Amino acid sequence: MKGTCNCGNVNFEVSGEITKLYQCHCKLCQRQSGSTSNTATMIHESNFKWLNGTDSITHWNKDSGFTSDFCNRCGCPVPNRLRETSYFWIPMGLIDSANAKVVAHICCESKAEWDLVQGDVLILEGMPDSVDSFISSLQSSD
Numbered sequence: 001m002k003g004t005c006n007c008g009n010v011n012f013e014v015s016g017e018i019t020k021l022y023q024c025h026c027k028l029c030q031r032q033s034g035s036t037s038n039t040a041t042m043i044h045e046s047n048f049k050w051l052n053g054t055d056s057i058t059h060w061n062k063d064s065g066f067t068s069d070f071c072n073r074c075g076c077p078v079p080n081r082l083r084e085t086s087y088f089w090i091p092m093g094l095i096d097s098a099n100a101k102v103v104a105h106i107c108c109e110s111k112a113e114w115d116l117v118q119g120d121v122l123i124l125e126g127m128p129d130s131v132d133s134f135i136s137s138l139q140s141s142d
């Protein structure tokens with residue numbers, strides 16, 4: 001499946017299925033998205049390919065490790081490699097369509113007063129204890 005930013009300059013392709021998503025409700029994700037949260041998933045680098053537009057990506061990193069990569073023409077957040085891992089963070093709004101659902105909400109202690117977090121899914125006050133096992137839980141297709 002393919003993903004693109006609003007101006008169409010940054011394009012990428014994900015092979016295989018995307019079935020599980022998470023929403024991060026931390027303040028950084030609220031500001032970055034301009035909304036309640038970022039809805040995203042993690043894809044192994046072997047299933048991710050840039051098609052076009054990487055020269056239009058601006059990188060911003062916070063000391064904490066938070067990374068915001070965005071198209072410098074239209075401002076859309078775009079995928080970026082998760083720290084030193086072999087996984088890419090994929091902002092799901094860029095994907096054309098996927099039969100996927102949100103399975104976890106994280107950093108809910110920081111959520112906005114007007115944010116509605118509900119559902120019979122994993123709801124965490126903070127970050128997952130183990131980022132590695134959280135990433136693998138997003139990969140399984142059960």
Ligand SMILES: [Zn+2]
Nearest residue numbers: 005007071074
């Ligand atoms: Zn763009």
Ligand SMILES: [Zn+2]
Nearest residue numbers: 024025026029
């Ligand atoms: Zn966040």
